[in-house]
Amino acid sequence: MRLPYSTEYPVEWEADVVLRDGSTTHVRPIRPEDSDALQRFQMAQSERSTYLRFFAALQRIPERMLTQLVTVDHVRRAALVAVRPGTGGEDIVGVARYDVVDDQPGRRTAEVAFNIADALQGQGLGSVLLEHIAAAARERGVHRFVAEVLPQNRAMLGVFREAGYAVEQHLDDGVVTVSVDLDPTDRSREVMADREHRTEARSMQGLLSARRVLLVGPAQGGTVDELLADRVREAHAADPGDTELLVLGDDVTWADLGGGGPGGAQGGAPGGEGTVDLAVVAAPPDEVIETVRRLRGTGARGVVVLSAGWAEAGPDGVARRRELLRTAHTEGMRVVGPASYGLLTNVPGANLRASLALTAPRPGRVGLFSQSSPVAVTAAETVKRRGLGLSTLVSAGHRADVSGNDVMQYWQDDPHTDVVCLYLETLGNPRKFSRIARRLAQVKPVVVVVAGRHGSVVPPGHTVRATRAPRRMLDEVLRQSGVIRAENTHQLMDVAQVLAHQPLPTGGRVGILASSPSLAALVADAVAAAGLTVVGPPEPLSAGAPDDEIAAAVDALYAPGACDAVVVVSVPVVLPRTDAIARAVAAAAARTGRTTVVSALGLHGMPDELASGDVRIPAFSTPEDAVWALGEVVRYAQWRTQDHGTPVRPTLREGLSDGAARAEARTLVESLLVQEPDGAVLDPAAAADLLACYGLTLWSSRTVRTADEAVAAAEELGWPVALKIAAPALRHRADLGGVRLDIADAEDLREDAERMLAAAASLLPAPDPVLEVQAMAPTGVACVVRSVEDELFGPVVSFGLAGDAVDLLDDVTHGVPPLTDVDVARMVRGVRAAPRLFGYQGAPAADVAALEDVLARVSVMAEDLPELASLELYPVAVAERGAAVLHATVRLRPAERRTDAPRRALPG
Secondary structure, eight states: OOOSOOOSOOGGGOEEEEOTTSOEEEEEEOOGGGHHHHHHHHHHSOHHHHHHHHSSOOSSOOHHHHHHHHOOOSSSEEEEEEEEEETTEEEEEEEEEEEEEEOOTTSEEEEEEEEEOGGGTTTTHHHHHHHHHHHHHHHTTEEEEEEEEOTTOHHHHHHHHTTOSEEEEEEETTEEEEEEEOSOOHHHHHHHHHHHHHHHHHHHHHHHTOOEEEEEOOSSSSOHHHHHHHHHHHHHHHOOTTOEEEEBTTTBOHHHHTOOSTTOOTTOSTTOTTSOSEEEEOSOHHHHHHHHHHTTTTTOOEEEEOOOOSGGGOHHHHHHHHHHHHHHHHTTOEEEOSSOOEEEEOOTTOOOEEESOSSOOOEEEEEEEESOHHHHHHHHHHHHHHTOOEEEEEEOTTOSSOOHHHHHHHHHHOTTOSEEEEEESOOSOHHHHHHHHHHHHTTSOEEEEESSSSSOOOOTTOOOOOOOSOTTHHHHHHHHHTOEEESSHHHHHHHHHHHHHSOOOSSSEEEEEESSHHHHHHHHHHHHHTTOEEOSSOEEOOTTOOHHHHHHHHHHHTSTTSOSEEEEEEOOSSSOOOSHHHHHHHHHHHHHOOEEEEEETTOOBSOGGGEETTEEOOBOSSHHHHHHHHHHHHHHHHHHHSOOOOBOOOOOSTTSOHHHHHHHHHHHHHHHHHHOTTOEEOOHHHHHHHHHTTTOOBOOEEEESSHHHHHHHHHHHOSSEEEEEOSTTTTTOGGGTOEEEEEOSHHHHHHHHHHHHHHHHHHOSOSSOOEEEEEOOOSOEEEEEEEEEETTTEEEEEEEEOSHHHHHHTOOEEEOSSOBHHHHHHHHHHSTTGGGGGTGGGOOOOOHHHHHHHHHHHHHHHHHOTTEEEEEEEEEEEOSSOEEEOOEEEEEOOOOOOTTOSSOOBOO
16 A cells, blocks of 8 residues: 655654753764764674674674665665764764564554664663654554564663563564554653653753853954853852853863864863863854854853844744754753843852843742743842742743753752742743643642743744644643643742742631721632632731730631631731731741731731741732732642542443554554545544544434435434534524424425425525434433644644534633543533533433543544544534434544654754
């Protein structure tokens, strides 16, 4: 069978990857011109490595074999190489290849082999190459690898065994035959996520633990770049922290540093490797790229690019940015920026100062990430003004490489960071963000501001895929991730100061202490609006109350079990403010561990007046700000204690293993796309076959054009029947005569068919209207389940009840697979019309479990098949027992690579 795959060089398989030690390298498909590099690689390998790969001592690859190894079609024969710069061009440091040995559609099998440079063994390169060659193979219709491995090759056997795929192996004639099913499993996803976390965290640690920083920028000229470089010098002079700043041209030369590249000696200077940890560069793009090349051999683990002029400058700038990333990653470095504000850390004994900030915020437990440099300035100043304190400040600028995802990976294990705050202008990879944020939020709170409600407004310099997802999709992604969504930096800091200095509340019962009844009423309304519960009548306490009265009121409020959190509001009208209430509340909060927020005239941020021992109570400008922040913290605390469920994994098709059912679906999709390379809407029979692979039964129907054909169809399907106009515009419009239900005999059917044909002829321009006859399903609640493959978000599954009112009010919930059973249940119960499913106004309750099963199967199908451009099940009739899928519209198109493909790769 002809395959729907191109044999052109697959540039989309190129990727920059992070290894176990945090360094980077480049992975790409092999090319014919790689023969010399492959031979050099082979000759540099030890005799043991050569024997384990070829089962023989092979110092040089014979020319005929060499030509065969570098000549591939990227379909049935493919190979990937990991490369790094060498003295004579690129050096190969790892190879992975597959050759198809069984071309059976749906279950194509390929033999796979690996060879890793001796110097990089143990750095995780074999695992990375397995992920990438497996992803490439799946894209080419290969879903099983086999390999022959010598028993003593424990490292390679470990790569297969530890990958998390379904692996079988047996020993025969002294050789271990390994068989690997490439369908991603929960375990393989978990393994990849764990490795991704460790390597990306290590990569960020390499940047944020830098002690020796090299500044590269113009010495004079009055340009913006000079101003940036001067600011770094000034900032370091004002607050050097524990950073040694070396200025190129003033303190050192390239020869002193041992830099590589044109005119530089690689690692030949005094000090050799490790002369520099990090470079900060303010220069035009071409000079930045040249600087990165010359950093080879200095030990630099990354470069912070302060200057702009890259992707925002148009296509040429995009190309320069791509060249920058490729150059840096092949040299083993990460890139922060362009247009970065820099990096700051407040780690005892290792305070990094590599930014434009003249003074650093005080040490604290909050990690702050910002894409925008102006927002980084604002946020840093706000932190100082509030006395909040930071552990880390990372400004990614246009986030060409380092992004919020990388920093979240680092902060998860950082002992100096308890609260994570992110200001994002765009989400380049929402699926990865959701996955990382959800994992992080289970141990540390994550507070996020996304510029724009939709999160898809692309500022200059950012490159983001287009999206057609609903505007609420971003909110759903954040909610599903457990993060706290703030509308602006003010709210970001409000929530951060509660999370950083107060314990998480154990519930939503709120006690109120206010200096007047009117303020108490205002706070009580705000508490109720935030979804919290007011406990008892609010305690009124005037600003001038005597100490014994203050003590009694505070003790009552903080009595054991009295409430879960406390809101204190004190606004004296005439009398000057005293600190008696503040001191009493601070002492009680410290004594009881009760979550407390305060709004008091003249107090803001983290004032000393509200401190007791190591405990500080945050003060807010208004009572509403205090209550809003408390409400968000309560919701986060509740989310953290909830059961988040397990990924939905229904048995797909009765009588078949899940692997066989998926193989059948893949075979069907491949064959349909061969016939329709540009994509197509499936006919009912093909749609039914595809749905059946995932255990979804599409009720049979017949299309007819006359009353006699309608009666014949009803006799075949069985009475009673439903009659519908087949045209999509009228299929569900009972109000326009497009639907007749529960027709029990031929005479009624003939009359209804004649009337419907006449109605269709008058309402539709088509000269030959078509009707659809279907057996009546049990009476139930009509629902709609949809899936759309979005370029940015990937598969987006939605649910709603059927009907014009629901459609007009957009009463729909959304989810991004993979979904858990809790996610599915929340989607069903999240629509405002959900009570209709649970016995509304005396109606029988619908089989919600059956409905959730349909939704779960659709989510698995959408996750498995990126070719599924759109799917609509409308209606799904949910009766007292069972859910019937009465109609399906399925559209396929060639698949695009998703933003969160099952392989580890850096932006680029």
